[in-house]
Amino acid sequence: MKLAIWTVTRGAGLAGNKILEKISNTTLFTLKKFNIDNSIQMENFTKTLNENFNEFQGHIFIMATGIVVRKISILIKSKDIDPAVVVLDEGLNFVISLLSGHLGGANELAENLGEKLNMTPIITTSSDVTGKIAVDTLGQKLKSNLESLEKAKNVTSLIVDGKEVELILPKNINSTGKVEGVIINSNREKIEIVQLYPENLVIGLGARKDIPYEIVKEILKETFKKNNLSLKSIKHFATVDIKAKEKAFLQLSEEFQKKLIIVSRKDILEIEEQFEGSDFVKKTIGVRAVSEPCALLTSTGKGIFIEKKIKYKGVTLSIYEERNIDE
Known part of the structure; x- marks a missing residue:
């Protein structure tokens, strides 16, 4: 989790440095007038927070809870997209899970900080308090x-x-x-x-150069509809290295917020005999198949192809379903 620590007093800034020693992938923000080491020194707290709120997966505020509530009230949107927010006192006695306790991971962050810094985590979500799972x-x-x-x-x-x-x-x-x-x-x-x-559907992609995005999206949606599959279960997309900058694939990855994993042709060559390929594709890019091997190579390898290779208007698409049980 990419974290930010926010402070507006000297004592809080020094406390933030203690957290840096215990928690990795964390950025400390302090006011410039205190000149605290290992931190990004701010001229204006509100402006810097507004500009960076969505750049982090979690926020650690070392200040009064009231200040935090007022400052983040205009920034929060919905529990399924808001980052985790926890609040600490300068003495590092308590850590309060304030926002996105479950989906954002604030409850887990509070417990982690409590354990590593010997603080008392304060969690108020009913399911956690009663020992039940949400x-x-x-x-x-x-x-x-x-x-x-x-x-x-x-x-x-x-x-x-x-x-x-x-x-x-x-x-x-x-x-x-x-x-x-x-x-x-x-x-x-x-x-x-x-x-x-479950996110267990790996989508392998191949296409002619400069394929229109609408065509790629259309074949994806139609293939999922035909197989009664949910787009919410996409784990990631995968394609060959020569297609790494294909605009339609990059747009697909951005729209569905799923990674586009790139597979080298060298790796494909090692397994391409397993798949039906094309002499034209082999002559053009050096491998006989793209979508199937890319899907398989970026999966767990424990599963089956729901669609081995769908061809549509210059696009090839494969769907590999990861499974962990024998059938």
């Missing part, structure tokens, strides 16, 4: 995406209230998660249900 936390542990924040909240409220909630999982908690139907045996008229989407 649906969004469960989704994180399963590395899955939520169907709906509203549905997750409704089911979590049942858990917190001590109601009976059944967790239906495949045989192995890390497996495919490819259930297509659920039968619920209950005498309750209203049953809250929320779906989690």
Whole structure:
């Protein structure tokens, strides 16, 4: 997690340096007038915070909670995208999880800081206080995406209230998660249900040069629809090194907020005999196949191809589903 420490007093700045010694990948912000080492020295706290709030996954404020609430109130948007925010006192006695406790990881950050700096973590989310797990936390542990924040909240409220909630999982908690139907045996008229989407679909891509983005997106959506797959379960995209700067692929990665992993032709050559290839592609770029080997090489290798190779208007697309159980 990329973290920022924010301070507006000399004592807080010195305390921030103590945190730097314990927590990696962290940037300390202090006011310029204090000239504190190992920090970015600010002329204006509010301006610097506004400019950098979305550049970090988590924020550690060493100041009064009231100040923090006022400063971040215009910056926060939604619990599914807001960064984690925790607040500490200058004496490093307490660490309060203030914002994005579950999805953003503020509760975990507070506990981590508490352990490493001998502070008392203060966590007020009901599920954590009662020792029960929230649906969004469960989704994180399963590395899955939520169907709906509203549905997750409704089911979590049942858990917190001590109601009976059944967790239906495949045989192995890390497996495919490819259930297509659920039968619920209950005498309750209203049953809250929320779906989690495992990120286990690896998308291999190949295309002619300067392929229009609309074509790539169209074949992706149509192929997912045909196979009854959710776009929320995309783990990442993958393509060959010669296509690393293909604008349509980069735009796809940006829109879906999934990495575009680049595979070298040297690595493809080692396994290309496993796939049906093209003499034209071999002559053009030096390998016989692109989308299939790229998908396989960037996956866990434990799974199956749902689509080996779809061809459409100059695009080739492969879908590899990662699985961890024998079928």
